[in-house]
Amino acid sequence: xxxxxxxxxxxxxxxxxxxxxxxxxxxxxxxxxxxxxxxxxxxxxxxxxxxxxxxxxxxxxxxxxxxxxxxxxxxxxxxxxxxxxxxxxxxxxxxxxxxxxxxxxxxxxxxxxxxxxxxxxxxxxxxxxxxxxxxxxxxxxxxxxxxxxxxxxxxxxxxxxxxxxxxxxxxxxxxxxxxxxxxxxxxxxxxxxxxxxxxxxxxxxxxxxxxxxxxxxxxxxxxxxxxxxxxxxxxxxxxxxxxxxxxxxxxxxxxxxxxxxxxxxxxxxxxxxxxxxxxxxxxxxxxxxxxxxxxxxxxxxxxxxxxxxxxxxxxxxxxxxxxxxxxxxxxxxxxxxxxxxxxxxxxxxxxxxxxxxxxxxxxxxxxxxxxxxxxxxxxxxxxxxxxxxxxxxxxxxxxxxxxxxxxxxxxxxxxxxxxxxxxxxxxxxxxxxxxxxxxxxxxxxxxxxxxxxxxxxxxxxxxx
Numbered sequence: 001x002x003x004x005x006x007x008x009x010x011x012x013x014x015x016x017x018x019x020x021x022x023x024x025x026x027x028x029x030x031x032x033x034x035x036x037x038x039x040x041x042x043x044x045x046x047x048x049x050x051x052x053x054x055x056x057x058x059x060x061x062x063x064x065x066x067x068x069x070x071x072x073x074x075x076x077x078x079x080x081x082x083x084x085x086x087x088x089x090x091x092x093x094x095x096x097x098x099x100x101x102x103x104x105x106x107x108x109x110x111x112x113x114x115x116x117x118x119x120x121x122x123x124x125x126x127x128x129x130x131x132x133x134x135x136x137x138x139x140x141x142x143x144x145x146x147x148x149x150x151x152x153x154x155x156x157x158x159x160x161x162x163x164x165x166x167x168x169x170x171x172x173x174x175x176x177x178x179x180x181x182x183x184x185x186x187x188x189x190x191x192x193x194x195x196x197x198x199x200x201x202x203x204x205x206x207x208x209x210x211x212x213x214x215x216x217x218x219x220x221x222x223x224x225x226x227x228x229x230x231x232x233x234x235x236x237x238x239x240x241x242x243x244x245x246x247x248x249x250x251x252x253x254x255x256x257x258x259x260x261x262x263x264x265x266x267x268x269x270x271x272x273x274x275x276x277x278x279x280x281x282x283x284x285x286x287x288x289x290x291x292x293x294x295x296x297x298x299x300x301x302x303x304x305x306x307x308x309x310x311x312x313x314x315x316x317x318x319x320x321x322x323x324x325x326x327x328x329x330x331x332x333x334x335x336x337x338x339x340x341x342x343x344x345x346x347x348x349x350x351x352x353x354x355x356x357x358x359x360x361x362x363x364x365x366x367x368x369x370x371x372x373x374x375x376x377x378x379x380x381x382x383x384x385x386x387x388x389x390x391x392x393x394x395x396x397x398x399x400x401x402x403x404x405x406x407x408x409x410x411x412x413x414x415x416x417x418x419x420x421x422x423x424x425x426x427x428x429x430x431x432x433x434x435x436x437x438x439x440x441x442x443x444x445x446x447x448x449x450x451x452x453x454x455x456x457x458x459x460x461x462x463x464x
Contacts, residue, residue, distance in 0.1 A: 009022050
C-alpha cells in the first residue's frame, strides 16, 4: 500500500502555494520522469512531489513531512547523475521554481535562489563586468552544484564555488528557517560548503561573493590521435606546473569532430583533446602563455589545432552543452588521483577502444601553477593532483546494459588509482562507500555528527 493513502494531502495543498502531486495522480509518472535531467531515470518513486513556489512553501512542506513521519528528499534542478532526489517513500521538495536573483555590483555580491542556472547567473553578471565560477554544463543550477563543492570554470583561481558562499538561508529538520554564515549557525555554514546530496536541510537562498570578470579569456585546443594520449598526458603533467593558476588545463577523450573522423579510426572514433583556457586580463599575456603548448613532443602528430582563440563565458558554456548534451542517458563517476596521468589515461584509452557509444567522454583536469593556497575549513575536503571524470553517454534504452556495463568496468579499473572521489558526480547509489571516500576522514565523521545533532530523527535522506 502506498503511504500516501494514509496522508491527508489536501491539508498540505492548503498550506502551500505550489503544486502538490501524489503517487496516485494521473500526471505523476510524467512529472517524476521530468525531475531527472539524466534520461536514465531511476526506478524510485516519491510518495508526494511538492513543486514549491515560495520559501515559506519549503517550511510548510518540511513541517508537514515531519508531522506525518515522511522522509524528505530535495531537488534543485535534477542534474544529479544518480537521480539522488528520487527516493522511495518520501516527500520530494522540488525547488526548480525558486529562481530569484538580486545583484549588488558595487559590493560584488549576489543573492540567489537555488534553481538559478550557471548560464542565467553569468549572463546577468556579464553586464556588470563580473563573473562567478559556475558549472561547466550551462544548465546546472546553483543548488546541488554549490552543496557538492562546485568545481566550475576557473576553479584554480577562484577556488571551488562553495568557498564563495558568504551566507545562506535554510530550513532545518525541525521546520525552522535560519541564516547561516561565519557568525550565525557556524556549524551549518561549515556543512553547506560541500556537504553534498545527503545534507540535512533545505537551502532556499545563497549569498555569493562575485569576481571581476577576466579582461581576456583565450583558449587553445589540440586534437591528437588517441594512441598518443600517454605521451601527451606525461608532457602535460610537467608543463602544468609552469603555467599560472589562471589557466584551466584539461585532457579529454572525446569523439572526433566530423573533419577528423577518418583519422580517428584507429581510436574507435575517439581522439585526445588538450584544452587550455586562460582567464587573464591581458590578451597578449594569454597568447604568450598558451604558446607553451606548442612544445608538446607529440605536436608533429597533432591532427588539428585551434590556438589562442579569444572566447567568452557564454562560448565556454556552449561547449559544455556539446560535451554533456541534454535528453541523453548517463552513467558517471570520478576519481581524484595522485598517480601519473599517463598511466591512468592509458587505462582510459584501453576502455574507449571498445566504448559502445561515440558520445561517451572522459576528462582529466590538471592542477596548474604552484601549490594551491590553504583551503578554509569546510565540508568540501577531498582533493588530489588531478581529477578524472568519466561519462557513459547514450540515447536509447536498448543500449542501457552495454553502456552501463562498459562504464562500470572502466571505473573498476580506475579505482586502483583513486585517493578519493567527487561526491557531486560519483555513483554513490551503486557503491555507497564512494560517499565517505569523497571527504577527508575527519570531515566525514564531523558531517555525520552534525547530521545526528541537527536531524536526529533522520527526516532527510542521508547519502546512500
